[in-house]
Amino acid sequence: MSYIRKERDLSISRPINRPPNRAKRVSFLPVAFGVFVTVVNVAGQDNAGTNLRQQALAEYRLGHYSQAELLLNRALEAAEQTSNEYELALIYSALGDTYQDESRLQEAEQLYRKSISILSRHPERSHALAIMWRNLASALSAETDYPEALAALDRASRLVGTKKLSDAKLNAEILNGRGIIYFHQGQLGKAKTYLAHAAQTIPASNEPWELNAEDILNNLAGVYQNSGETRKAEQTYKRALELTELRLGPSHPNVAPTLTNLGALCVELKRYKEAESYFQRSLEILAQPETGTNEYRLMEALYGLGKTYMKENDQIRAEPILRRAVDIARRNQNQPFLIPEILHLLDDYEAVLRNLWNPEGADVLHAEAQRIRAAAAFTVRVRSK
Numbered sequence: 001m002s003y004i005r006k007e008r009d010l011s012i013s014r015p016i017n018r019p020p021n022r023a024k025r026v027s028f029l030p031v032a033f034g035v036f037v038t039v040v041n042v043a044g045q046d047n048a049g050t051n052l053r054q055q056a057l058a059e060y061r062l063g064h065y066s067q068a069e070l071l072l073n074r075a076l077e078a079a080e081q082t083s084n085e086y087e088l089a090l091i092y093s094a095l096g097d098t099y100q101d102e103s104r105l106q107e108a109e110q111l112y113r114k115s116i117s118i119l120s121r122h123p124e125r126s127h128a129l130a131i132m133w134r135n136l137a138s139a140l141s142a143e144t145d146y147p148e149a150l151a152a153l154d155r156a157s158r159l160v161g162t163k164k165l166s167d168a169k170l171n172a173e174i175l176n177g178r179g180i181i182y183f184h185q186g187q188l189g190k191a192k193t194y195l196a197h198a199a200q201t202i203p204a205s206n207e208p209w210e211l212n213a214e215d216i217l218n219n220l221a222g223v224y225q226n227s228g229e230t231r232k233a234e235q236t237y238k239r240a241l242e243l244t245e246l247r248l249g250p251s252h253p254n255v256a257p258t259l260t261n262l263g264a265l266c267v268e269l270k271r272y273k274e275a276e277s278y279f280q281r282s283l284e285i286l287a288q289p290e291t292g293t294n295e296y297r298l299m300e301a302l303y304g305l306g307k308t309y310m311k312e313n314d315q316i317r318a319e320p321i322l323r324r325a326v327d328i329a330r331r332n333q334n335q336p337f338l339i340p341e342i343l344h345l346l347d348d349y350e351a352v353l354r355n356l357w358n359p360e361g362a363d364v365l366h367a368e369a370q371r372i373r374a375a376a377a378f379t380v381r382v383r384s385k
Helices: 048-061 065-082 085-101 105-119 123-142 146-162 168-184 188-201 213-226 230-248 253-268 272-286 295-311 315-330 336-355 359-377
Strands: 003-006 037-040
Touching: 048 065, 048 085, 065 085, 085 105, 085 123, 105 123, 123 146, 123 168, 146 168, 168 188, 168 213, 188 213, 213 230, 213 253, 230 253, 253 272, 253 295, 272 295, 295 315, 295 336, 315 336, 336 359
Parallel strands: none
Antiparallel strands: 003 037
16 A cells, blocks of 8 residues: 555643643644655556655655655646546645644645545545544644544544554554543643553554654653643653654754753743753753754743753853744744744743843834734634635
């Protein structure tokens, strides 16, 4: 079977500045913010479109999204000329993955739906269709449309059951996706149950772009942290970190999110020197040329380090770090899942500027945050057809 599969799923990222009675935010890990794909080809599909799609996959895994998009659009033209519907569905999905990694979420959603529309006309492609429903759920979750995301996961689960599909990885991905959504909805008990089950059942893989037990453990640790189970959270984060380093090495980009999460937990526990160490190591990894640019992860780590300096009453060190984070935030205001974090970041940077006797700069930030809040309050998501 040939299919495009968005392998990695969500990661629970630690917000740095949430009050105790406020739910902490969940966000996508690369996938989320790198969505990766695997292509498996059946005999007889060695055509121009397939070859271009495979070349696009190689560029995609290197983080060369514009090159991948160019190749996929060429593949789309080739598939349209041969009226190869199945290849079209795979290319739509690959483009959707590329757009999701670039945070072009509504475009990604539309492409997944096009792929689903084609695959739904081919009963023999039920496995690929189930995977596509799961991919759509990931995009919908990133758009914070959790009811629709759960509905998409339900569709994937029903196909797995009714078609008796044997795919342990897909089952674990669906469980992980449900756990993340329940976290977002504040149903922490359900989130723990689904994530624990996913961590137990996910097959091992040596591929860095595939969902693995350590990714799910990172998510589970985030649920523990939000539940106030800080000891369990720290143990689970550290286990996730250990597994990631063993599998990929200590400087791999996939190590950075868990380091950032551990830093945020240390801030919560008032262990500021440890927090600094985790954030700085995360930033060192994200600064590597081979890591590519993941602005959200960079903003997250910068914000964490800046917040740590604030907690240590070191406003002078906090200011340039938070300024860098704010610059990234301003470029990403069109992403609904980032809005809560962006607003907290602006509020904290405003406070730092006031403490450093820069009321004019602080007033500008205050007004900016108010505009974002007002826009978010009146924004209604237009559902793709």
